[in-house]
Amino acid sequence: MHSILQECQTLLDQGGVVLWIILAVGVWLYTMLLATWRAAAPLCDLIREGVSGEDDSKRFLMNEYTIFQLDKLAWVDRRIPVIGVMIGVCTLGGLLGTVSGMLATFENMASASQADPMQKIASGISEALVTTQAGLLVALPAAFMFALLKSRVSAVHALLEENLHADLAVAHRKETV
Template sequence: MNISEYSLLIKELFVAGGIVMPPLLLCILLLWYGVGYRFWVMKEPKSMSVRDMLLYYQEHTEKPAKNIVAQAMQQGIALKKKGVRNLRRHLDAAFYEYEREIGKFSVLIRVIVLISPLLGLLGTVIGMIETFDSLATMTLFSQSGGIAGGIAQALFTTQMGLTVAIPGLLMNSLLNRKLRQIEQDLSQVKDLLCHQRNTIKNSMSHKL
């Protein structure tokens, strides 16, 4: 398809959907931008347990991090090596950025999933109003399409609203499941690093 055919298709969508079509198209763009960004941030699921990953990156500090949990691990290992006091507080502050990153656009996706069916319902109401107006005036053919145009708009906007909301709901559910898993992994990394620090301190105190 060339540019003129794409522009004609977009024009037909706008005509078929009426005034709710521009916000619905905006919802589609924002939804898949947010979904794509979150998938990219939470890419590369871990191939080993958190404990094994921590041991691996402690032994191979030069290895590049493959996912966001590994990035957090490398930063936590660096903080532990520095010997900072109150390691848990420093880890909480350092890992906050990762926790915020994996949660970015989650609210936007949730809002779009909620408002898209409402926009479709609004288009349905507008289309039915046009249909009843055409019936009242007995204008089977009008500039906006009359009865046929009103019914088509009512059905099309409902379909578009559900087309946006249902995939968005499924994707958001999948992404939130991954988010909770990453949050658990980050919390386990903190516990393991702090446990290692306490173990080293206890062993040194026993030697003294």
């Protein structure tokens, strides 16, 4: 167990500040993804249960569906763009780490100190590769989950609209009779 912790500490040291930023954004990203997923999961069932109430006028139905959309669905909708941006931040953070690592490599190659030049080159390349890998490891699964989440949210919107139109059609038939 101690060797695993030592290895993790070595990776964190090699990645530098950029790796810490990627990890912090990654924790925030996955927290938001899971919270949004959990909030979106029961929405289809809530919509299928329908709008309850004694008044089934068109105005009442429109109000109830609007309240549902603003109360339950808007919370999910507001998080979708933020999650997309955080996925991009992780990917670009990996690229930033690559660039900073390569800059460190070239800077170390140019310096004329007595230290082993291969060690200097290796440390810069290591930083570049560690941050690139971390950015991709955080962003790729999140992008897949994000696509599934967007699909689920689109299905919720479609079901909400479909049920609203069906309920309005029933209400219209009752009013014309």
